[in-house]
Amino acid sequence: MAIANESHQEEHNMQEHHGAGRYVVIWVVLLVLTLVTVFTGRMHLPSFGLLLALVIASVKGTLVALYFMHLSEHRGANRLVFGVSIAFVVLLIGFTLMDFGTRFRLANPPGSQYSDLQAVDIGANPTEGRTGGHQQIQKQGHEVHE
Amino acid sequence: MSSAHVTPGSVPGPKLAAHFASLEVQKHAARLGMWLFLATEILLFAGLFACYAAYRFLFPEAWAASSRSLDLTMGTINTVVLITSSFTAAMAVHYAKEGKNAMVGHMNVLTLLMAVGFLVIKFFEYKHKFHIGTLPGRYYFYEGIQLPGAPLYFTVYFASTALHALHVVIGMTVLAFATVRAYRVGDFNANNYTQVELGSMYWHLVDLVWIFLFPMLYLV
Numbered sequence: 001m002a003i004a005n006e007s008h009q010e011e012h013n014m015q016e017h018h019g020a021g022r023y024v025v026i027w028v029v030l031l032v033l034t035l036v037t038v039f040t041g042r043m044h045l046p047s048f049g050l051l052l053a054l055v056i057a058s059v060k061g062t063l064v065a066l067y068f069m070h071l072s073e074h075r076g077a078n079r080l081v082f083g084v085s086i087a088f089v090v091l092l093i094g095f096t097l098m099d100f101g102t103r104f105r106l107a108n109p110p111g112s113q114y115s116d117l118q119a120v121d122i123g124a125n126p127t128e129g130r131t132g133g134h135q136q137i138q139k140q141g142h143e144v145h146e
Numbered sequence: 147m148s149s150a151h152v153t154p155g156s157v158p159g160p161k162l163a164a165h166f167a168s169l170e171v172q173k174h175a176a177r178l179g180m181w182l183f184l185a186t187e188i189l190l191f192a193g194l195f196a197c198y199a200a201y202r203f204l205f206p207e208a209w210a211a212s213s214r215s216l217d218l219t220m221g222t223i224n225t226v227v228l229i230t231s232s233f234t235a236a237m238a239v240h241y242a243k244e245g246k247n248a249m250v251g252h253m254n255v256l257t258l259l260m261a262v263g264f265l266v267i268k269f270f271e272y273k274h275k276f277h278i279g280t281l282p283g284r285y286y287f288y289e290g291i292q293l294p295g296a297p298l299y300f301t302v303y304f305a306s307t308a309l310h311a312l313h314v315v316i317g318m319t320v321l322a323f324a325t326v327r328a329y330r331v332g333d334f335n336a337n338n339y340t341q342v343e344l345g346s347m348y349w350h351l352v353d354l355v356w357i358f359l360f361p362m363l364y365l366v
Contacts (some may be wrong), residue, residue: 007174014173016334020240027233034360038218041365049279060357068236068341068350077174078181085185089192095225096196097269100203111294125195 006076013073026067058096153162159337172217173340180344184351187313191355194306205295208288211293211362212299215280217271221364225356231260232353235321235346242339247332250342254325257349261318262342268311303363310355315354320345 037056045052066072071082103114110117159169166172204207238253279287283300324345328334334342 001261002181007168007170009168010174010177015243020237023236023240026236027229028231030229031226034222034229038165038222040362042218050366053366054358058243058359061354064232064354064357068232068353069347070239074177077178081178081181081185085188088189089195092189092192093196093199096200097203100200109204114204136365138303140277 009075010073010078013075014070022067030060030063063084149163159335160340161172169337176340176344180347185345185352186325187355191306191309193360194302194309195362198306201295201298205293205298208291208293209299212280212296212303213294213366215288215291216303217274218347218364219362220267220271222257224264225261227260227264227267228353228356231257231264232350234260236353237323237348238324239343241341241348242328242334242342245330245335246333246345250334251325254321254328257321258318258325261314261321265311265314268307305357310359313326313355317345317349320348 010107033056037053040052040056041049043049065082071079100108105114105116110121158329160172162169162172166175234253235257238250238257241247241249278290279285280291280300281287281297281302283297284299286300288296324342327341335351
């Protein structure tokens with residue numbers, strides 16, 4: 001019976017007609033937030049730039065989900081599904097970063113910020129960087145054919 | 147309250163499948179199914195977001211330099227276009243509930259036009275990258291940024307934007323079906339708007355993914 005009540009509640013919320021004004025307001029807010037994130041992004045804030053951009057994106061995403069996708073009018077099961085999917089996204093990214101953050105230093109890929117091996121050490125030309133070696137082989141190959 | 151109950155047959159609406167107790171339950175099931183599907187889509191993109199996080203953590207300098215090589219103007223225009231198309235998709239549902247089928251069609255056509263615009267801008271961005279050589283992995287030949295990890299950035303860039311573009315095309319197909327039905331059949335009304343609603347939900351998901359991709363790739 002619980003599911004039937006939930007369906008009824010959802011139907012009631014969805015049928016309750018509200019004007020288009022609500023969508024216009026959300027649309028304008030989304031556009032303003034886009035401009036804000038572009039503006040703050042161009043300032044290249046050193047430490048909290050990424051955090052700020054992700055917070056703005058999360059606010060925009062929440063507005064889209066709640067009002068454009070009508071999650072604010074849905075009940076129980078739909079919210080649970082959406083919430084659980086977001087929780088698993090956080091788990092996936094969180095545990096990946098915890099893994100990389102706590103690794104044995106030598107386990108990091110050469111050339112990365114946390115590795116002792118940099119481009120020079122792995123045979124890449126220091127001036128040409130990572131692709132130096134690859135292009136070198138191609139050049140030699142041409143010379144042999146000629 | 148009892149008047150809010152939908153009795154099949156009184157108002158033209160969708161058929162009630164035998165295994166549902168009522169039309170309300172049937173619509174609820176449709177929405178729940180769509181949310182379950184969208185959850186899998188979110189997790190699909192989450193895999194790419196995790197790649198982004200891991201490699202950004204390892205190669206912060208290459209990430210910063212590469213993201214600055216993107217065209218921010220085009221990215222911003224695309225964001226505005228996609229958010230506006232999401233707005234028109236939401237308006238289509240609004241008109242479908244009122245039974246204004248012509249307006250449903252018009253709104254969906256606007257959404258589709260903006261979707262095409264998004265893809266055209268994306269095409270020019272891709273073309274530029276193929277020209278200067280900011281390409282994934284060993285196809286990378288851009289002289290301007292020679293840092294370890296820069297080709298990885300463009301692997302993540304192309305994988306995530308191409309998957310997103312594929313979703314744009316799928317979303318356009320779904321919306322096109324609803325558009326044709328709105329113009330040809332015109333039977334959307336307060337009882338029968340599930341097709342428009344679910345198509346629009348898919349479109350909002352495409353928008354939602356881009357809302358995160360845009361700052362990640364272009365800004366920070």
